Amino acid sequence: MTVGGWRPASVVEAIAATATARILRLRVPEWPGNLAGQHVDVRLTAEDGYQAVRSYSLGSYGSGEIVELAVDEVPDGEVSPYLVRDVLPGDELEVKGPLGGYFVWRPGGEAPVQLIAGGSGIVPLMAMVRAATDAGAAASVRLLYSVRTADDAIYRDELDAVGSDGGVGVTWRYTRSAPAGWTGPVGRLDEESLREAAWDPAREPTVYVCGPTGFVEHVADLLVALGHPPARIRTERFGGA
Ligand SMILES: Cc1cc2nc3c(=O)[nH]c(=O)nc-3n(C[C@H](O)[C@H](O)[C@H](O)COP(=O)(O)OP(=O)(O)OC[C@H]3O[C@@H](n4cnc5c(N)ncnc54)[C@H](O)[C@@H]3O)c2cc1C
Numbered sequence: 001m002t003v004g005g006w007r008p009a010s011v012v013e014a015i016a017a018t019a020t021a022r023i024l025r026l027r028v029p030e031w032p033g034n035l036a037g038q039h040v041d042v043r044l045t046a047e048d049g050y051q052a053v054r055s056y057s058l059g060s061y062g063s064g065e066i067v068e069l070a071v072d073e074v075p076d077g078e079v080s081p082y083l084v085r086d087v088l089p090g091d092e093l094e095v096k097g098p099l100g101g102y103f104v105w106r107p108g109g110e111a112p113v114q115l116i117a118g119g120s121g122i123v124p125l126m127a128m129v130r131a132a133t134d135a136g137a138a139a140s141v142r143l144l145y146s147v148r149t150a151d152d153a154i155y156r157d158e159l160d161a162v163g164s165d166g167g168v169g170v171t172w173r174y175t176r177s178a179p180a181g182w183t184g185p186v187g188r189l190d191e192e193s194l195r196e197a198a199w200d201p202a203r204e205p206t207v208y209v210c211g212p213t214g215f216v217e218h219v220a221d222l223l224v225a226l227g228h229p230p231a232r233i234r235t236e237r238f239g240g241a
Helices: 080-086 119-134 156-162 191-197 213-225
Strands: 006-016 021-027 039-045 051-057 066-072 092-099 113-118 141-147 169-174 206-211 233-237
Touching (some): 021 080, 039 066, 051 119, 066 119, 113 119, 119 156, 119 213, 141 191, 156 169, 191 213, 206 213, 213 233
Parallel strands (some): 113 141, 141 169, 206 233
Antiparallel strands (some): 006 021, 006 092, 021 066, 039 092
């Protein structure tokens, strides 16, 4: 039953994704399904009645009552450390959604598609990678994923798997340090690296950029400088600097 749009959600799995991030699978009875890229609001209620609400993207798409979130801990945050460290299978939360109708990808939709993620910004883009792979559209999708180090990459193994054999074209960007044997650049994304990794503006890609606010704004500026029309750049800002 939903009250004010809030649906009960029970945690069924909590899986360590990195040292600071967890994938949470929630059972949401009568979940109406969601498009790749949408998010939910999550509401926590303490024993004294205090409530906190934060938005989390869905890494899952489609129908079925199991939905997937992936949460990266923001140091000193109010909600994310609880979701990453404390929540256990069997715990009850509430979710409202699915929310958002703009930062979404539909099978049979625009092509080609350029996805650009920073940190936990991979979550809604992972739903798009999964949806495009399942729809047989992976060859028209490229993903550029910027992480501090290889160990900070959420969904690393799945991305390595989908990226092989003509699947989604995955390019990694390491901002702090790269794995042994890496010959590419290390550091903040720049125009040259973006030009090399992303679809050419002449191909008229739709570009989805997601991550911390500063990352999204930096990448959007680079894209415009490279000639991508702002109307074809879709952004989702997760907050922070
Ligand atoms: C549409 C949407 C989807 C989102 N999806 C995800 C997701 O899939 N996974 C995920 O981990 N997060 C996601 N977020 C971010 C999430 O909603 C919270 O902002 C984040 O978990 C921090 O909450 P908190 O209560 O721990 O921190 P707060 O107590 O709210 O904030 C503590 C401090 O951290 C800063 N801060 C807040 N958010 C961030 C951030 N994202 N990065 C860096 N600093 C921050 C604040 O300015 C403040 O100074 C999403 C945000 C939006 C708007």
